[in-house]
Amino acid sequence: NAGVTQTPKFRVLKTGQSMTLLCAQDMNHEYMYWYRQDPGMGLRLIHYSVGEGTTAKGEVPDGYNVSRLKKQNFLLGLESAAPSQTSVYFCASSYSPTGISYGYTFGSGTRLTVV
């Protein structure tokens, strides 16, 4: 049972390049999320999904796209990276219909630098 796995852990991009961050969970969770963490800003929600095939915008969605084709995977895409997207990105999942906890399980994070 690995929990929530994020790949890659580190990445450096040039401005204008694209990339996809992968989040995978093996807990049969219904909900999945992408947050970014910046100094002094806490955790801000980018996009989230409440089930396979669904996505919704969070607080800071501009410049990002997401897809959830399979229940266990949630992909975050940057189509044209900008220096303002330099951040640490955390994926999280929550809520199993058979469980009682609504708390998040976080992945280990992806440190992205855009130069």
Place this chain on the structure above:
Amino acid sequence: GENVEQHPSTLSVQEGDSAVIKCTYSDSASNYFPWYKQELGKRPQLIIDIRSNVGEKKDQRIAVTLNKTAKHFSLHITETQPEDSAVYFCAASIWGNGGSNYKLTFGKGTLLTVNP
């Protein structure tokens, strides 16, 4: 949408002292309030949570209190130890059969430093 304010942003205590972190929320419908601890370079991890049907919950040296009327909740850490040094985040959400917003809104975090 929900807005969560967290204070203080930094807190320094001596080992053995108590630490208190406070959060306020704006949406009176919020009913689930977790706290996360994030050590340097690590992922946030859930340390305790409380639902709106109780006013206090304890787990060893940590406790959380909730005042629904005032819309604020607090984390209390007693007998602090150097390993308690971390960033702590509060969060709020709406969960349950009466409706759900499916997501947590986080405070900006409190950097707790416990000095030996």
